[in-house]
Amino acid sequence: MTSNAALIARRNRTIGPYSPLFYTEPLQFVSASGVWLTEASGVRYLDGYNNVPHVGHTNERVVRAMHEQAATLNIHTRYLNERIVDYSEQLLATFAPKLDRVLYGNSGSEANELAIRIARQLTGATGIIVSDYSYHGTTITLAQLTTGLKTREPLGAHVRTLRIPDLDSDPRPESEVLAATLAELDAAIASLQEAGFGLSASLFDPLFSTEGMPRIPSGLVAGIVQRVRAAGGLVIADEVQSGFGRTGSHMWGHAATGMDPDLVTLGKPMGNGHPMSAVVTSEAVLDEFGSHNEFFNTFAANPVSAAVGEAVLQEMAAEQLQARAASLGAAARTRLEACAARYDFVRAAKGTGMFLGLDFAVDGAPAPELAKQVVEAMKARHVLISRIGRNESVLKVRPPLAFGAAELPLLLDALDDALSEI
Amino acid sequence: MTSNAALIARRNRTIGPYSPLFYTEPLQFVSASGVWLTEASGVRYLDGYNNVPHVGHTNERVVRAMHEQAATLNIHTRYLNERIVDYSEQLLATFAPKLDRVLYGNSGSEANELAIRIARQLTGATGIIVSDYSYHGTTITLAQLTTGLKTREPLGAHVRTLRIPDLDSDPRPESEVLAATLAELDAAIASLQEAGFGLSASLFDPLFSTEGMPRIPSGLVAGIVQRVRAAGGLVIADEVQSGFGRTGSHMWGHAATGMDPDLVTLGKPMGNGHPMSAVVTSEAVLDEFGSHNEFFNTFAANPVSAAVGEAVLQEMAAEQLQARAASLGAAARTRLEACAARYDFVRAAKGTGMFLGLDFAVDGAPAPELAKQVVEAMKARHVLISRIGRNESVLKVRPPLAFGAAELPLLLDALDDALSEI
Numbered sequence: 001m002t003s004n005a006a007l008i009a010r011r012n013r014t015i016g017p018y019s020p021l022f023y024t025e026p027l028q029f030v031s032a033s034g035v036w037l038t039e040a041s042g043v044r045y046l047d048g049y050n051n052v053p054h055v056g057h058t059n060e061r062v063v064r065a066m067h068e069q070a071a072t073l074n075i076h077t078r079y080l081n082e083r084i085v086d087y088s089e090q091l092l093a094t095f096a097p098k099l100d101r102v103l104y105g106n107s108g109s110e111a112n113e114l115a116i117r118i119a120r121q122l123t124g125a126t127g128i129i130v131s132d133y134s135y136h137g138t139t140i141t142l143a144q145l146t147t148g149l150k151t152r153e154p155l156g157a158h159v160r161t162l163r164i165p166d167l168d169s170d171p172r173p174e175s176e177v178l179a180a181t182l183a184e185l186d187a188a189i190a191s192l193q194e195a196g197f198g199l200s201a202s203l204f205d206p207l208f209s210t211e212g213m214p215r216i217p218s219g220l221v222a223g224i225v226q227r228v229r230a231a232g233g234l235v236i237a238d239e240v241q242s243g244f245g246r247t248g249s250h251m252w253g254h255a256a257t258g259m260d261p262d263l264v265t266l267g268k269p270m271g272n273g274h275p276m277s278a279v280v281t282s283e284a285v286l287d288e289f290g291s292h293n294e295f296f297n298t299f300a301a302n303p304v305s306a307a308v309g310e311a312v313l314q315e316m317a318a319e320q321l322q323a324r325a326a327s328l329g330a331a332a333r334t335r336l337e338a339c340a341a342r343y344d345f346v347r348a349a350k351g352t353g354m355f356l357g358l359d360f361a362v363d364g365a366p367a368p369e370l371a372k373q374v375v376e377a378m379k380a381r382h383v384l385i386s387r388i389g390r391n392e393s394v395l396k397v398r399p400p401l402a403f404g405a406a407e408l409p410l411l412l413d414a415l416d417d418a419l420s421e422i
Numbered sequence: 423m424t425s426n427a428a429l430i431a432r433r434n435r436t437i438g439p440y441s442p443l444f445y446t447e448p449l450q451f452v453s454a455s456g457v458w459l460t461e462a463s464g465v466r467y468l469d470g471y472n473n474v475p476h477v478g479h480t481n482e483r484v485v486r487a488m489h490e491q492a493a494t495l496n497i498h499t500r501y502l503n504e505r506i507v508d509y510s511e512q513l514l515a516t517f518a519p520k521l522d523r524v525l526y527g528n529s530g531s532e533a534n535e536l537a538i539r540i541a542r543q544l545t546g547a548t549g550i551i552v553s554d555y556s557y558h559g560t561t562i563t564l565a566q567l568t569t570g571l572k573t574r575e576p577l578g579a580h581v582r583t584l585r586i587p588d589l590d591s592d593p594r595p596e597s598e599v600l601a602a603t604l605a606e607l608d609a610a611i612a613s614l615q616e617a618g619f620g621l622s623a624s625l626f627d628p629l630f631s632t633e634g635m636p637r638i639p640s641g642l643v644a645g646i647v648q649r650v651r652a653a654g655g656l657v658i659a660d661e662v663q664s665g666f667g668r669t670g671s672h673m674w675g676h677a678a679t680g681m682d683p684d685l686v687t688l689g690k691p692m693g694n695g696h697p698m699s700a701v702v703t704s705e706a707v708l709d710e711f712g713s714h715n716e717f718f719n720t721f722a723a724n725p726v727s728a729a730v731g732e733a734v735l736q737e738m739a740a741e742q743l744q745a746r747a748a749s750l751g752a753a754a755r756t757r758l759e760a761c762a763a764r765y766d767f768v769r770a771a772k773g774t775g776m777f778l779g780l781d782f783a784v785d786g787a788p789a790p791e792l793a794k795q796v797v798e799a800m801k802a803r804h805v806l807i808s809r810i811g812r813n814e815s816v817l818k819v820r821p822p823l824a825f826g827a828a829e830l831p832l833l834l835d836a837l838d839d840a841l842s843e844i
């Protein structure tokens with residue numbers, strides 16, 4: 001096995017030194033199974049972070065489906081193939097009846113690009129509203145609306161941002177927070193209209209994951225949807241992080257939060273690591289877009305991706321992963337709330353289902369260094385987690401949904417132990 | 423097996439009726455091997471069209487590599503993994519020494535997006551020059567510079583187009599064609615500068631595939647490169663169609679035509695159907711981009727994609743596919759030239775290596791209907807080809823590079839037969 005130092009040197013000379021690595025001392029993994037990753041040294045790590053291997057690393061059902069289809073046929077959609085139709089029927093059955101059509105891509109970026117492209121065409125407007133700390137992908141259009149990480153592109157003139165409030169740290173009464181946020185949205189929409197951009201869409205993660213899983217005022221999501229639609233815009237729900245049963249209570253984040261979208265974008269967990277994504281929408285929207293564009297994506301919707309996507313849905317059903325996320329998530333949330341009660345520097349337990357965190361603050365100020373310390377301390381205990389939020393002060397516990405009852409205490413005990421060390 | 427009519431009805435209710443299908447009566451394939459596809463009815467078709475399954479449909483080496491790695495580990499690049507470094511070293515070894523860094527994506531669209539994004543950042547300009555009949559992907563930015571198929575987006579104000587001439591149909595002397603084309607380019611660059619956009623890049627397929635494989639004046643590519651660079655722009659070579667040994671003479675189309683790019687984009691054949699793509703560039707360009715952006719692509723550069731890409735390179739070497747493309751391509755070209763000599767309605771044989779065609783014209787006017795007739799007549803003979811070019815009058819013969827000496831006469835005899843029927 002190549003030493004980390006030697007590998008990093010070769011990595012720097014090929015993909016470059018800017019390709020981000022987790023941890024002060026990066027980890028080199030060589031194999032994985034279920035919710036466990038094995039380092040080059042042989043040490044095993046419990047995966048409390050990765051949502052892409054949704055039904056578990058190297059899941060047997062998914063790998064077998066991929067292998068069988070790849071050994072049989074892999075072709076684009078300009079020839080008929082039943083596999084993608086089978087999968088599409090199964091995928092669409094998980095949505096409300098009005099979301100009855102699907103377009104495929106190869107990444108979350110492609111899905112969000114396509115959703116925005118469709119929204120612009122249908123509305124004739126270009127203005128868009130996103131949260132002021134969010135990330136939706138790597139393309140130029142998406143870089144122009146990225147607010148949650150460093151991009152060289154300035155925010156587009158056609159982009160307005162909305163600050164998603166967090167009642168866990170906002171001292172104002174809930175009703176006041178709600179009114180202020182909706183007033184900010186009204187002003188953003190008016191500003192786009194005055195500038196001549198109009199409103200094409202809002203683009204939000206229904207769980208506001210990158211924002212740090214804020215506890216938002218009741219009625220905020222409904223208020224956003226109502227205002228966006230009244231202004232002629234479409235509602236895009238970015239389910240790249242919040243979808244596929246992650247919330248426990250619902251298959252889709254937008255259903256859990258009542259977002260009622262016109263377009264839903266899917267990515268990361270969809271293929272358990274196989275590059276695939278989708279935009280789910282209605283027949284009317286697809287008709288309008290499809291009839292005005294020759295749209296074709298070479299790789300997307302190939303039968304191998306369809307077989308993989310189908311195996312993910314089957315594995316979720318067979319292992320009841322959404323129900324498991326609900327029950328384990330609730331148990332974990334209870335323990336996290338106990339941590340919040342026990343430690344002064346934990347402001348609040350965050351999240352829902354199997355997307356959880358702890359918000360660190362000292363004297364009312366966000367404490368990103370504490371969060372970083374805990375992430376490294378968890379690594380020392382061979383558990384992978386990360387941190388998020390506008391201040392990077394929120395622990396990000398977002399394991400494969402295949403996370404089990406046996407592993408949960410391992411993660412939470414390690415967290416207790418790490419916190420006691422602070 | 424589902425009937426075509428029943429499958430189309432289900433397809434229309436899921437992915438919609440706009441998802442394009444080849445042929446008046448579409449084909450439904452259920453399996454494939456090498457250069458042969460098998461229809462639902464059991465009939466086998468010779469694949470003279472598909473370049474994505476580059477080393478052959480369901481290639482054993484590629485499928486095995488994918489399976490082994492998918493059963494071992496599939497993870498993103500924020501942990502160290504040797505597999506992507508191994509592959510990157512092998513891939514970069516096929517480029518000129520100055521092209522020594524690589525960034526990965528999941529599709530040709532993502533690669534072209536990233537190349538343009540980099541070019542814009544490095545130059546501070548947004549102007550771009552493309553050919554007036556070309557296609558580079560599905561995103562908003564790429565739709566704004568699409569000239570070769572229907573998109574609802576108008577051409578961007580920052581986009582200028584260049585007509586790529588074809589000496590096979592242009593009556594003027596070569597030197598006059600060259601001078602006129604370069605003058606058109608000079609005017610395009612001046613226009614971008616006057617409008618305040620400046621020049622960020624030129625974006626061309628080195629073989630001008632979508633344009634119909636024109637026979638261009640000697641010195642045109644060098645003249646384009648010289649002018650683009652003199653105006654401060656970067657040269658992007660889109661190798662999605664022309665790369666990976668397709669020309670026979672060279673691994674890369676830009677090397678075959680002397681394009682000398684700053685950025686090279688790779689796609690379709692790279693993973694033999696597995697969704698993967700890349701931008702190859704220099705250390706200096708990567709340094710400038712990487713140091714100003716947090717750039718990360720979740721799926722890209724995962725070890726499964728790396729294993730697949732490596733298997734494609736290994737298979738190309740083991741089967742000497744580039745050399746085979748050179749020898750078989752030359753033999754095929756000779757037969758196509760004989761067709762051009764024999765039939766009045768064939769204006770010229772087109773292409774190089776294993777990217778070949780025939781240009782149909784009647785009384786000097788392009789004859790797309792004849793090309794369409796031949797494509798359908800070839801289908802009736804169980805051979806897949808297509809057509810391209812600004813008039814859709816050029817046959818597109820672009821088989822998997824695994825096409826063999828045994829299959830070539832089958833294709834060419836079928837073509838002779840189909841032509842004799844016109």
